[in-house]
């Protein structure tokens with residue numbers, strides 16, 4: 001038989017396999033991705049390229065705070081894109097100024113620096129601390145065991161988990177890790193070189209662990225006493241996710257002395273841009289001008305486009321009372337997880353977290369008969385079962401499944417999610 005020259009292009013019968021092949025050949029394998037190719041979304045649902053619908057309870061890891069294809073975000077994005085996308089920080093632009101004012105108004109007198117990611121926001125905090133202690137020769141930053149602060153070289157040095165450091169030694173110096181929620185350990189760890197303490201209000205990658213009210217108040221007192229900066233990484237737990245702008249505001253509600261608590265600096269990202277890549281850090285007076293002209297910068301930080309989107313997101317959250325929604329529905333979700341733990345103790349140990357930053361703590365893999373045969377952690381296996389059933393969630397460590405939904409999740413959607421989570425728990429017990 002004669003060959004046809006040139007041969008016809010291959011018929012792509014399975015787009016999913018073809019797209020995954022593009023990744024295998026061309027994208028660095030730094031992520032263990034799930035076998036799902038997503039195509040589009042609407043509100044709190046996303047669709048894969050085969051047309052399957054998923055309820056999104058992961059929010060793109062706490063990023064998509066208004067869900068997918070939100071018309072307000074699209075409107076802000078397109079309107080601003082028609083005017084001015086980027087001009088660099090050599091000039092002033094209105095959206096950046098207005099967004100900075102909106103963030104300052106939520107916190108306390110101070111100033112904001114805009115950047116492009118959580119890790120980059122934290123880099124700003126490290127530089128702030130170094131500058132603060134420079135003339136006294138102080139440089140050391142204490143962070144928590146099990147913390148997560150991003151994947152840059154300083155970020156992995158700051159992160160209190162060995163797995164992110166492995167293979168990248170020597171670590172950048174100047175960071176030490178101290179057990180979380182242990183005030184005495186922190187006090188004892190302070191050395192003459194210590195200049196700052198950096199903690200998450202709720203550890204996210206560390207498995208949803210909230211700081212206690214006593215810990216926060218104690219750290220503030222300790223930092224004042226030892227002349228240290230108290231810095232908080234609010235990249236994941238911030239932006240109204242817990243029912244208040246900052247998780248510490250929720251944690252300290254009704255606690256004597258809580259209403260006046262304020263850290264010296266806060267890093268933000270994730271929900272701040274709702275999917276536009278952006279980060280920021282806020283620094284309180286009198287430290288807000290420590291980083292003066294020429295000391296720090298980033299080309300894309302605070303573009304009119306990103307800031308217009310972030311501003312609109314803050315307007316929508318306020319107008320639609322979404323912080324309250326996260327608080328009320330989040331509390332309901334947590335009570336449901338607690339109910340499931342009581343009903344299926346062989347699968348679910350309990351629930352943790354605040355508002356829409358929740359963790360479902362699972363039983364160890366070996367103790368769940370349906371999971372024991374497969375090597376993968378119980379969190380990954382549970383997340384995979386939820387995928388089959390049409391729900392997206394985020395694993396955190398070996399035993400925690402995270403719920404980080406959009407702030408506009410509805411009661412019906414929350415009920416749908418719980419029903420499916422319960423059906424998986426029931427099938428495993």
Ligand SMILES: *Cc1c(COP(=O)(O)O)cnc(C)c1O
Nearest residue numbers: 117118119148149150204235236
């Ligand atoms: C996600 C995250 C970061 C890193 O943010 P990137 O935008 O991925 O650089 C830092 N800190 C915390 C607490 C996070 O959850």
